[in-house]
Amino acid sequence: xxxxxxxxxxxxxxxxxxxxxxxxxxxxxxxxxxxxxxxxxxxxxxxxxxxxxxxxxxxxxxxxxxxxxxxxxxxxxxxxxxxxxxxxx
Amino acid sequence: xxxxxxxxxxxxxxxxxxxxxxxxxxxxxxxxxxxxxxxxxxxxxxxxxxxxxxxxxxxxxxxxxxxxxxxxxxxxxxxxxxxxxxxxxxxxxxxxxxxxxxxxxxxxxxxxxxxxxxxxxxxxxxxxxxxxxxxxxxxx
Numbered sequence: 001x002x003x004x005x006x007x008x009x010x011x012x013x014x015x016x017x018x019x020x021x022x023x024x025x026x027x028x029x030x031x032x033x034x035x036x037x038x039x040x041x042x043x044x045x046x047x048x049x050x051x052x053x054x055x056x057x058x059x060x061x062x063x064x065x066x067x068x069x070x071x072x073x074x075x076x077x078x079x080x081x082x083x084x085x086x087x088x089x
Numbered sequence: 090x091x092x093x094x095x096x097x098x099x100x101x102x103x104x105x106x107x108x109x110x111x112x113x114x115x116x117x118x119x120x121x122x123x124x125x126x127x128x129x130x131x132x133x134x135x136x137x138x139x140x141x142x143x144x145x146x147x148x149x150x151x152x153x154x155x156x157x158x159x160x161x162x163x164x165x166x167x168x169x170x171x172x173x174x175x176x177x178x179x180x181x182x183x184x185x186x187x188x189x190x191x192x193x194x195x196x197x198x199x200x201x202x203x204x205x206x207x208x209x210x211x212x213x214x215x216x217x218x219x220x221x222x223x224x225x226x227x228x229x
Contacts, residue, residue, distance in 0.1 A: 015147040
């Protein structure tokens with residue numbers, strides 16, 4: 001069986017949390033920064049570990065714009081299964 | 090006066106007793122040099138300590154016997170990681186990697202002196218073997 005390649009929307013270390021206790025990364029690490037806005041659901045992480053996350057906010061920090069992410073439970077395949085189950089033509 | 094280009098970490102350090110050498114430290118894996126370098130450089134871009142830019146990677150310490158800061162609690166929190174590395178505080182200290190108690194408990198910043206190939210390779214060795222995370226991909 002071929003392995004599925006996972007390409008996150010925004011690269012981060014899922015263990016990087018700051019004073020908000022949320023995961024943080026730089027907006028510049030997003031593949032498509034326009035997609036990154038509060039409330040958006042994205043895939044965050046890297047090719048080895050990723051998670052569906054909600055964009056909480058984007059804040060100005062001395063080094064640049066930082067995105068805060070709230071990790072949501074469940075692997076992306078669970079979300080795909082949900083969509084497939086409930087959406088009908 | 091020039092604006093700082095990094096956030097100062099000093100106000101983000103917790104005041105708490107030093108960790109015992111036997112405390113287990115959790116780092117999601119696999120520990121790949123390329124990704125650890127990227128993470129260390131991200132920290133370096135973002136933070137300084139006492140005005141000096143620092144390199145580091147995030148880890149969690151299994152401080153408690155039960156609850157979210159226990160080893161079991163941390164493995165659950167890190168469910169997205171297929172494998173984890175579980176060195177002890179003492180093993181990391183012996184390898185020259187101190188832990189800074191940064192942000193919310195039980196987060197620590199494992200401090201590096203730089204992010205060059207030699208330092209990152211030393212870190213990979215110090216993190217030790219991969220251990221399967223029994224909570225990986227558990228559907229909740």
